[in-house]
Amino acid sequence: EDELAALNANICQLNIQRRQVLNDFLDLKGNIRVFCRVRPITVGDNCYLLRPVVSLDSSRLALNFAKNKSKIYSFDKVFHPSSSQDEVFEEVEPVIKSALDGYNACIFAYGQTGTGKTFTMEGTADHPGVIPRAMEALFKQAADSNHPFLFSFSMLEIYMGYLKDLLVPRPIKATEHMPPCLSIQTDSEGEIEINNLATIQVSDFNQAKRLYTMGRRSRSTASTNSNQSSSRSHCMTRILMTCFDANTRRRITNKIWMVDLGGSERVLKTKAMGRRFEEGKAINLSLSALGDVINALHRKNSHIPYRNSKLTQVLKDSLGDDSKTLMLVHVSPKEEDLCETVCSLNFATRARSIHLGNEESNEAKVQREVEMNSLQHRMKWIEDKRQDIRREIQMLNEKLEDLTGTPPSSSKQLEVSHLSFELEEPQSNLETVKKSGNVMAALPLKLPRFMRPTLCSRRKSGVDRQTSAENDAKAVKTRRPKPHHAESVSLPMNSTAEYNSESIISRNSCLGLELKCTTDNETEGSQEKSECDIKTVVFPIQDKLPRAPNGKMAYHSCGQTHRNRKTNYINSPKLINIDDWLQSNKYAHGTISSTHQNKRVLVNPHPEKHRRGSLRSELEELHDDKVNDYKLSKNKTNHDKIKKLAKVGAAGTSRSEVVAMPTLIKNSSNEDSRSNSSSTTYTNTDSCGTSTPPANCGIYSNDYFSVEENVRGTSTSPANCGGVIKEKKDESRVNCLQVQLIERETKFSEPLMLNTSWTSIHSALDVSGGTITAVIDSGVSISRSEQRPTYHEVPNEIGNKGEDKTMHISLHHSGPGKLQQRNLHLDKANEVDIAMPIQSQGQSMITGICNLLRQKIQTLCNCALLGLGFKSLGLEHDFFYALML
Numbered sequence: 001e002d003e004l005a006a007l008n009a010n011i012c013q014l015n016i017q018r019r020q021v022l023n024d025f026l027d028l029k030g031n032i033r034v035f036c037r038v039r040p041i042t043v044g045d046n047c048y049l050l051r052p053v054v055s056l057d058s059s060r061l062a063l064n065f066a067k068n069k070s071k072i073y074s075f076d077k078v079f080h081p082s083s084s085q086d087e088v089f090e091e092v093e094p095v096i097k098s099a100l101d102g103y104n105a106c107i108f109a110y111g112q113t114g115t116g117k118t119f120t121m122e123g124t125a126d127h128p129g130v131i132p133r134a135m136e137a138l139f140k141q142a143a144d145s146n147h148p149f150l151f152s153f154s155m156l157e158i159y160m161g162y163l164k165d166l167l168v169p170r171p172i173k174a175t176e177h178m179p180p181c182l183s184i185q186t187d188s189e190g191e192i193e194i195n196n197l198a199t200i201q202v203s204d205f206n207q208a209k210r211l212y213t214m215g216r217r218s219r220s221t222a223s224t225n226s227n228q229s230s231s232r233s234h235c236m237t238r239i240l241m242t243c244f245d246a247n248t249r250r251r252i253t254n255k256i257w258m259v260d261l262g263g264s265e266r267v268l269k270t271k272a273m274g275r276r277f278e279e280g281k282a283i284n285l286s287l288s289a290l291g292d293v294i295n296a297l298h299r300k301n302s303h304i305p306y307r308n309s310k311l312t313q314v315l316k317d318s319l320g321d322d323s324k325t326l327m328l329v330h331v332s333p334k335e336e337d338l339c340e341t342v343c344s345l346n347f348a349t350r351a352r353s354i355h356l357g358n359e360e361s362n363e364a365k366v367q368r369e370v371e372m373n374s375l376q377h378r379m380k381w382i383e384d385k386r387q388d389i390r391r392e393i394q395m396l397n398e399k400l401e402d403l404t405g406t407p408p409s410s411s412k413q414l415e416v417s418h419l420s421f422e423l424e425e426p427q428s429n430l431e432t433v434k435k436s437g438n439v440m441a442a443l444p445l446k447l448p449r450f451m452r453p454t455l456c457s458r459r460k461s462g463v464d465r466q467t468s469a470e471n472d473a474k475a476v477k478t479r480r481p482k483p484h485h486a487e488s489v490s491l492p493m494n495s496t497a498e499y500n501s502e503s504i505i506s507r508n509s510c511l512g513l514e515l516k517c518t519t520d521n522e523t524e525g526s527q528e529k530s531e532c533d534i535k536t537v538v539f540p541i542q543d544k545l546p547r548a549p550n551g552k553m554a555y556h557s558c559g560q561t562h563r564n565r566k567t568n569y570i571n572s573p574k575l576i577n578i579d580d581w582l583q584s585n586k587y588a589h590g591t592i593s594s595t596h597q598n599k600r601v602l603v604n605p606h607p608e609k610h611r612r613g614s615l616r617s618e619l620e621e622l623h624d625d626k627v628n629d630y631k632l633s634k635n636k637t638n639h640d641k642i643k644k645l646a647k648v649g650a651a652g653t654s655r656s657e658v659v660a661m662p663t664l665i666k667n668s669s670n671e672d673s674r675s676n677s678s679s680t681t682y683t684n685t686d687s688c689g690t691s692t693p694p695a696n697c698g699i700y701s702n703d704y705f706s707v708e709e710n711v712r713g714t715s716t717s718p719a720n721c722g723g724v725i726k727e728k729k730d731e732s733r734v735n736c737l738q739v740q741l742i743e744r745e746t747k748f749s750e751p752l753m754l755n756t757s758w759t760s761i762h763s764a765l766d767v768s769g770g771t772i773t774a775v776i777d778s779g780v781s782i783s784r785s786e787q788r789p790t791y792h793e794v795p796n797e798i799g800n801k802g803e804d805k806t807m808h809i810s811l812h813h814s815g816p817g818k819l820q821q822r823n824l825h826l827d828k829a830n831e832v833d834i835a836m837p838i839q840s841q842g843q844s845m846i847t848g849i850c851n852l853l854r855q856k857i858q859t860l861c862n863c864a865l866l867g868l869g870f871k872s873l874g875l876e877h878d879f880f881y882a883l884m885l
C-alpha cells in the first residue's frame with residue numbers, strides 16, 4: 001500500500017509537469033492555432049474546375065490565381081485532401097488536453113458551405129470527427145489523470161440570431177414565430193453562462209455520444225442545390241468539466257466549445273431568396289463579428305466587440321488570451337470557389353496572427369520551433385513515464401487484491417454514477433429535462449454553481465419551495481437593482497404562409513422572479529444589432545387609384561404622364577376621367593352639387609395630339625372666317641346683352657366667370673406678347689406651341705392648372721374652377737392663354753356650355769392705364785353641352801350678387817408702357833361658358849389697315865364710276881366747268 005501511495009504521488013507530480021509543459025508548448029504555438037483543411041474532390045465536382053488550391057507542405061498552401069500567379073498562405077497545419085480524420089484529431093488533441101488542465105477552449109470549423117466543416121467536426125459513423133473523438137479523449141484522459149472529474153454536456157445552435165437549445169427544444173407557441181431566445185449572462189468571474197440551457201451530466205463517452213446524436217438531429221438545415229443538407233446555423237457543443245482537485249488546474253470548472261459554424265456564402269452567388277437569404281445574412285453577420293473580435297484581439301484593442309453577435313457573446317470567455325482556440329478553416333479545391341477560398345484564407349490568416357504576429361523574424365521562428373520540439377519530447381517522456389507508473393499501480397493493485405481479497409482502496413475512482421443522468425431514449429427530450437431537473441436538484445451543494453439548479457428550476461420542480469422565500473430575500477439584497485431584462489421576440493411581418501422575413505424587436509419585460517434567482521449575474525440578453533436587424537417590412541399596396549364619381553378608376557394616359565410629372569405628386573390621387581365624369585353628370589341637370597367644396601380644378605381628358613391639331617386648325621379657320629367681324633370700337637359697350645347672357649346662363653348660385661380663351665392669332669407683329677412672360681404660372685402649351693383647348697368640356701385639366709391651384713385646392717371639380725386668364729408666350733411665339741384660378745366657395749351646378757357667335761362679339765379696347773377692356777357686345781348664343789371647343793373659367797373674385805360685374809380676361813405683357821392687361825367685362829356672375837377668339841394687338845392693326853384699304857378702294861371705284869358716267873354726283877354741269885377752269 002505504501003508503494004501504491006508513492007506511485008500515485010508520483011503520477012500527480014507527472015501530471016503537474018505535463019500540464020506545465022503542455023501549457024508552454026501551446027503558448028509557443030499560440031493561443032489561437034489555425035489549421036487549414038482542403039476538401040477532397042467529391043462526386044459531382046467538375047474536374048476541369050479544380051485545382052486552384054494546392055497544398056505545398058504540412059504548413060503551407062498555395063492558391064493559384066493564374067498560371068504564374070499564386071499566393072502562399074501559412075498555417076499551423078495544412079491538411080491536404082487525402083488527410084484522414086485521425087491525422088486531424090492528432091493535431092487537435094493538445095487543445096483537448098489543455099481543456100482537461102482547466103483552460104477554456106474553443107475549436108471551431110470555419111469555411112464556405114460544402115467545404116467539409118461538418119465532416120471534420122462531426123464526421124461519419126466510419127470516420128468520426130473531432131467532436132466524438134474529443135469527447136472520447138476527454139473521458140479517457142480524465143480517467144488517466146487520476147483526478148475526479150464531472151462532465152456535463154450541452155448543445156445549442158445560433159440560428160438567425162437566436163440561441164436555441166438543441167437538446168431541449170422549447171415548444172413554439174402558436175403565437176410565436178420562434179421560441180424564446182436563450183439569454184446570456186456573465187458571472188462575477190467573467191465566465192459566460194447561458195440561462196436555461198440544458199446542462200446534462202454525463203459519466204461516460206457513450207452517454208455523451210447519445211446526447212450529441214440527439215442534438216445534431218435538431219439542427220436547422222436546408223437543402224442545397226445539390227440536394228445535400230446545408231447547415232444554416234452555428235452548431236455549438238459544450239462540455240463542462242469540473243475537477244474537485246482544483247489546485248493543479250487552471251480553473252475548478254472550465255469548458256470546451258466545439259463549434260460547427262454555418263457556412264459562409266456569397267448571397268449574390270447562391271442567389272438565395274427569402275428565408276435562405278435571411279439565414280445566410282445572419283450567418284455572415286455573425287462570422288463577420290467573429291472576425292472583428294479576432295482582429296481586435298490581434299490588435300490588442302482595449303475594447304473587444306464581443307457583444308456584436310450572439311456567437312461572440314457565447315464564446316467570449318473561450319476566445320482570447322486565457323483560453324485555447326483552434327480554428328479549422330476549410331476550403332474548396334474548385335476554381336469556381338476561388339473567391340470564397342480567398343476570403344476564408346484571409347480570415348484564417350488574420351486569426352492566426354493574433355499570437356504569433358506576422359512580424360516574427362526567421363531566427364525567432366527557428367528558436368521557437370526548437371523549443372517546441374524540446375517540449376514535445378519532454379511531454380512524450382512524461383506521458384510514457386506516467387503510463388509506466390500506471391502499469392505498476394495496476395500490478396500492485398492486483399497483487400494486493402490477491403493478498404487481501406478486497407479491491408484496493410487506492411484505486412478509488414470518482415463515483416459519479418449517482419450524479420450522472422440516466423439517459424432515456426433520445427426522442428423523449430422533455431422527459432429528459434424533467435429528469436435532469438430532478439437530478440440537478442439532488443446534487444450536493446459542493447457542486448459548482450453551473451451545475452446547481454437555479455432557484456426557479458427548483459421551484460418549478462417543487463424541490464425547493466420551502467427555501468424560496470428565504471433565497472429571494474437574499475437575492476434581492478445581493479442583486480443589482482436592475483429589474484428589467486431585455487427579451488427578444490420575433491414578429492412575423494408578413495402574414496403569408498411562407499414567411500421570408502421577420503423582424504426581431506426587443507422589449508423590456510419585468511422578470512422579477514427570475515432575476516432574483518440569478519444572484520450574481522448580469523443579464524446580457526439584449527439582441528445584438530448585427531444579428532437582429534434583419535428586418536424586411538413588407539407593406540401591402542395601399543395606394544389605390546381614386547375613383548371617379550362614376551366609380552371608374554382614374555388613370556393617366558401615357559402622354560399625360562410626363563406632362564403631369566411635376567404636379568402628379570399632388571394631383572394624381574385626385575385625377576378622374578373627365579369623359580366618365582361628364583357622362584355621369586351630363587343629364588344631372590342642375591342637381592350635381594360638388595361635395596368637394598373649395599375644389600379648384602377638375603381634370604379633363606387630355607386631348608390627343610391630332611385632336612389638338614384639328615381643334616387648332618378648326619379654331620384658326622373659324623377665326624379667319626370671323627376675324628373681320630370683330631370691330632374695334634372705342635367705348636362701345638352693350639351691357640344689356642351681357643346681362644341677358646348672364647341671366648340665361650345662371651343655373652346655380654351666384655358666381656362670376658372668367659373666360660379662358662385660346663389665342664388664335666399668331667403673334668407676328670405684337671412685340672408685347674412676344675416679350676417675356678415668365679411670370680406666368682402655367683404652361684398651357686402643347687408641343688406645337690399653341691394653346692391646347694380641352695376637348696368637349698368647359699374645364700381644364702391639371703396640365704393647365706398646375707401646382708399652384710392644387711396646393712390650395714382639395715380636389716377637382718369643373719364647377720369650382722375660377723381664375724384669371726393670363727397670356728403666355730411660348731417658344732414658338734404664339735400667344736397662349738393661361739388661367740390662374742381663384743378660389744371659389746360656391747356650389748357647382750352643371751357646367752353650362754355657351755357657344756358664342758363669333759361674329760357678334762365686339763371688343764372694346766380701353767387703352768387707358770395700360771388696360772384693354774374687351775366687352776362682349778352681342779349675339780352670344782347659349783347651348784348646353786356644346787361640342788365646340790369652349791373654355792370655362794369661373795372666378796368669384798367679385799362675388800356681389802345682383803350687381804353688374806366684370807368678367808375680365810387678363811393678358812399680361814411685360815413691355816413697359818404697352819398694353820398690360822385686357823379685361824373682358826361681364827355684368828353678372830353666372831355660370832357661363834364662353835368660347836371666343838380674341839384679337840391680339842397685331843390683329844387689330846391688320847384689321848384697321850384692311851378697313852382703310854377698303855375705304856380707299858371704294859373711293860377709287862367711285863371715282864372710276866363717276867368718270868365713266870355710270871354714277872352721278874348730282875352736281876350741276878357748271879361745277880365741273882368751273883373745276884376745269
Ligand SMILES: Nc1ncnc2c1ncn2[C@@H]1O[C@H](COP(=O)(O)OP(=O)(O)OP(=O)(O)O)[C@@H](O)[C@H]1O
Pocket residue numbers: 038039040042081111112113114115116117118119120229230231232261262263264330
Ligand atoms: N475531407 C473529406 N473527406 C471526405 N469527404 C468530405 C471531406 N470533406 C467534405 N466531404 C464531403 O463533402 C460534403 C460536404 O461536406 P460538409 O457537409 O461537411 O460541408 P459543410 O462545410 O459542413 O457544409 P455546410 O456549411 O453547408 O453545412 C459531404 O458529403 C462530405 O461527406
